[in-house]
Amino acid sequence: MSKKETKYIFVTGGVTSSLGKGIVSASLGLLLKSRGFKVTIQKLDPYINIDPGTLNPYEHGECYVTEDGAETDLDLGHYERFLDSPTSQNNNVTTGKIYQTVIEKERKGDFLGKTVQVIPHITNEIKRRIKMLSKKDYDIIITEIGGTVGDIESLPYIESVRQLQWELGKNNSMVIHLTLLPYLSSSGELKTKPSQHSVRQLMESGIQADVLVCRTEHTIPKDLRSKLAQFCNVGLENVIECIDMDTIYEVPLYLQKQNFDEVVLKELNLPVGKDVNLKDWKTFLKKYKNPKRSVEIALVGKYVSLQDSYKSIAEAFIHAGSDMETEVKVRWVYSGDIEQEGVEKLLTGVDGILIAPGFGDRGIEGKIQAAKYARENKIPLLGICLGMQIMTIEFARNVLGLTKANSMEFDTSTPDPVISLMEEQKNVVDKGGTMRLGAWKCALKTGSKLAEVYGAKTISERHRHRYEFNSDYKKDFEDKGLAPTGLNPETELVETLELKDHPFYVGVQYHPEYKSTVATPHPLFKAFISATVKNKS
Numbered sequence: 332m333s334k335k336e337t338k339y340i341f342v343t344g345g346v347t348s349s350l351g352k353g354i355v356s357a358s359l360g361l362l363l364k365s366r367g368f369k370v371t372i373q374k375l376d377p378y379i380n381i382d383p384g385t386l387n388p389y390e391h392g393e394c395y396v397t398e399d400g401a402e403t404d405l406d407l408g409h410y411e412r413f414l415d416s417p418t419s420q421n422n423n424v425t426t427g428k429i430y431q432t433v434i435e436k437e438r439k440g441d442f443l444g445k446t447v448q449v450i451p452h453i454t455n456e457i458k459r460r461i462k463m464l465s466k467k468d469y470d471i472i473i474t475e476i477g478g479t480v481g482d483i484e485s486l487p488y489i490e491s492v493r494q495l496q497w498e499l500g501k502n503n504s505m506v507i508h509l510t511l512l513p514y515l516s517s518s519g520e521l522k523t524k525p526s527q528h529s530v531r532q533l534m535e536s537g538i539q540a541d542v543l544v545c546r547t548e549h550t551i552p553k554d555l556r557s558k559l560a561q562f563c564n565v566g567l568e569n570v571i572e573c574i575d576m577d578t579i580y581e582v583p584l585y586l587q588k589q590n591f592d593e594v595v596l597k598e599l600n601l602p603v604g605k606d607v608n609l610k611d612w613k614t615f616l617k618k619y620k621n622p623k624r625s626v627e628i629a630l631v632g633k634y635v636s637l638q639d640s641y642k643s644i645a646e647a648f649i650h651a652g653s654d655m656e657t658e659v660k661v662r663w664v665y666s667g668d669i670e671q672e673g674v675e676k677l678l679t680g681v682d683g684i685l686i687a688p689g690f691g692d693r694g695i696e697g698k699i700q701a702a703k704y705a706r707e708n709k710i711p712l713l714g715i716c717l718g719m720q721i722m723t724i725e726f727a728r729n730v731l732g733l734t735k736a737n738s739m740e741f742d743t744s745t746p747d748p749v750i751s752l753m754e755e756q757k758n759v760v761d762k763g764g765t766m767r768l769g770a771w772k773c774a775l776k777t778g779s780k781l782a783e784v785y786g787a788k789t790i791s792e793r794h795r796h797r798y799e800f801n802s803d804y805k806k807d808f809e810d811k812g813l814a815p816t817g818l819n820p821e822t823e824l825v826e827t828l829e830l831k832d833h834p835f836y837v838g839v840q841y842h843p844e845y846k847s848t849v850a851t852p853h854p855l856f857k858a859f860i861s862a863t864v865k866n867k868s
Contacts, residue, residue, distance in 0.1 A: 337465040338599045339504040341492050342475045343540075345529025346511040350546045351582075353406035355509055355573065356475045357413035358583040362592035363471055364414055365607045371464055372410040372473040373422040374403070375457070377484035381427040392639030396795045396845055397422070400769025406475065408643050408845070412650075413583070415850040424460045426484065432456055449487055457491040458498075471599070480508075481532045493537040502600035508533060508540035509573075512547040512555075521549055523559050530563040541598050542569045544591075550574065569594055580616055580649075580849065584609065615849050619653035626863040627660045629678050631701045632687030633694040635663040641687055644715070647847035651856035657864060669697030674704045683711040683835075683863035686718030688795075688842065692741040699725045711835035711862035713855070716796050719828055719838030720750045723800055726813045726830075731804075740798050751801045767794045771819055773826040773841070779816035780829050780837065784858040789820070792841035800825035800840065835862035 340359070344352045353374070360370045380386060383394045384402035395408040401420030410418055433456050437447050464472050476492070478485040496504045510526040530540055543565050545551060551559075551572050560567045571591050576582055586592075587607060596603050628648070634640035645661060652659040664677050674697075678684065684705045686698050698718070702725040705712035714722045720738055727736035727749045738750035770791045775782040782788065802825060805815055817827030817839075830836035839855070847853035 336503065337469055338471045338601065339461070339495065339499060340471060340473045340595065340599075341504065341506045342473060342509060343480055343489070343492075343506060343533065343538075344476070344478070344509045345480045345532070346513075346525045348479050350509050350511055351573070351579075352475050352477075352509050353409045354579050354582055355507070355544055355586070356406075356473050357409040358586050359507075359591065359595065360410065360473055361413045361583045361609075361612070362587055362607055363595070365609055365612075366592065366596075366604050368470040368601075369468065370414065370471045370473065371416075371418070371422065371467070371469050372407075372414070372475065373418075373424065373461070373464060374406050374410075374475050374477060375461075375488050376404055376423065376425045376477040377482065377488065378425060378477075379427045379430070380425060381431060382423070382425060388634045388637065388640035392637065393642045394795070395643065396768060396793050396842065398770045398793065402768065402795070404477070405639060405642050408646070409579075411845075412646055412848045415848045421460070421463050424457070426487075429453060429456050429460070429487075450490065453487050454491045454494060457488060458495055461491070461495065470601075480529055480536075486536070489533070489536045489538060496538070502598070505541040505595065505598045506533075506538055507542045507544060507595070509544045509546065512545045512551065514548050521547060521551065521555055523555055523562070526559060527562050534564075539564060541565065542571060542591075542594060544571045544573050544586075546573050546575075548575055569598075578616075578619070578649075580612075580619070583612065584616070611850060615650075615653050618656050619649065621656075622652070622658035623656045624864060624867075625658035625660060626682040626860065626867055627662055627680070628683040628685055628860075628863060629662040629664045629681040629701070630685050630687055631664045631666050631669070631678075631698055633666050633689050633691075634687075635665050638663065643842070643844035643847070644685065644687065647844040647853055647856045648860070650847050650849055650852035651860050654852045655857060655860055655864075657860055659860060664701075666694035666697030666701065669700050670694070674700040678704055678710075681710065682867040683713070683859060685859075686712065686714040686721050688716035688718065690717070690740075695721070695741055699728075702726075703729060706830065706833065706836060709834055709866075711859060711866050712837070713835070713859045714828075714838035715844070716794075716840060716842055719840050720798065720800070722813070722828060722836075722838040723749050723808075726808065726811070727804070730811050730813070731807055738798055747804075749801050749804050750798050752798055767796055767799075769793055771826075771841070772821070773817045774820045775827070776814075776816040779814075779827075780835075780858075781816055781827050781839075781855075784854050786854075790817075792826075792839070792843060793845045794841050796840065800828075834866055835859060 363370045382402045392405045398417045403423035407418045512521045556570045648659040698721045702722045727733045733747040736747040736749045737745035739748045812831040815825040816829045826840045828838040843853045843855045
């Protein structure tokens with residue numbers, strides 16, 4: 332396609348939250364990219380937090396980290412996993428960021444003494460943020476607006492979309508409205524009224540939906556589709572059904588069968604161009620649905636009652652498992668239960684163990700028991716971030732004989748702080764955005780397991796943590812067999828640990844799960860699953 336001005340797609344939601352705007356946006360992005368367009372997706376979040384970095388995972392699911400170190404909404408993980416391209420801090424905007432920027436400008440006197448108001452100052456900043464990505468030469472920018480139409484928090488965003496559509500002109504933008512068609516079992520029918528009200532609410536804000544995507548548990552009859560088209564002012568072919576699927580990765584194919592991407596391109600006056608190429612995606616799905624073997628891996632964490640807290644890890648298992656034609660069954664184990672019920676009761680029979688990231692001291696001793704159980708019983712173990720630190724503490728206590736070894740995060744008076752703070756972190760008061768964040772390089776030791784796994788001497792992985800392996804203990808660990816095999820080339824900070832004489836006992840300070848996508852499953856997860864398969868056989 333010859334480069335013209337960037338086109339904008341706005342995705343709004345109605346009736347209820349958590350309908351799947353992120354998955355629909357990611358699916359559309361994949362379909363458009365597969366037709367040769369350069370696409371990116373951004374998320375506008377109405378909450379007043381600057382970012383989700385300080386939010387409890389029970390409140391908001393996992394906090395996803397971009398290459399450039401932004402702590403973002405977990406939907407950005409979906410965008411990257413579907414599009415196989417990295418996002419940035421500009422792909423996630425919150426009300427907190429918007430107001431922070433406007434207030435800082437006001438304090439500097441940038442508004443020349445004018446009264447600062449929602450319109451035009453807040454809406455202008457929202458529009459500036461939306462258009463910021465166009466500098467990177469994208470053909471299409473998809474903007475997902477969090478929350479539900481009618482929420483008081485979303486009003487400035489909806490008004491900004493109205494203004495932008497007017498400014499951009501005809502065929503340069505469009506609105507996709509995601510809504511719910513509830514099924515009443517007593518009468519045995521789908522109801523359109525909530526969707527009609529939702530669209531009407533959008534129209535009262537000055538926005539006409541161009542496409543209606545209807546989340547439903549049942550196929551939409553033709554007469555209901557016609558009714559929705561008539562009462563919501565959209566073409567019949569622009570009413571798209573989005574039925575519940577076995578896996579989110581089937582959604583793009585289901586939407587494509589209804590020509591969703593073609594409808595969108597028509598609305599934007601863009602050429603449909605070449606046929607959509609989803610061959611690799613279909614191959615991934617076929618292997619995922621027809622595994623040749625299965626393994627069970629215990630995910631030991633403290634937030635397991637809300638599995639979205641470990642969304643990227645769960646998806647990385649799917650990507651790597653499909654690639655290896657292996658079904659990965661996850662046994663979700665709350666580390667606090669290990670402390671109460673015993674490690675053998677909760678971990679017996681698993682083929683591998685993953686000790687998950689996290690913050691705070693709750694459930695820590697349970698994780699330490701899990702690491703010891705895996706080490707002594709030769710069960711493949713992967714420790715991620717805090718998981719690597721747990722492996723460090725366990726080894727120090729039970730192999731090095733430092734019985735009171737701990738992390739400074741959990742015990743500031745420990746005589747053996749095998750995990751401690753970097754000097755620049757010791758006086759940090761603000762908790763938001765002050766950790767070691769984003770992509771950092773790691774030099775891998777020649778001959779190490781990880782050098783073999785990656786097939787490279789130097790790698791780059793994303794981080795999100797404040798505490799580090801205490802290098803004063805490096806030689807002690809090396810001498811006893813838990814060797815630091817990856818170091819940051821600039822700071823000499825320990826990035827990876829590997830245990831000799833064990834099938835797979837690897838700890839990494841970084842988060843490999845953030846870089847796993849459908850198209851490029853992460854090699855570390857593939858290696859871990861391979862070890863669990865060997866362990867099972």
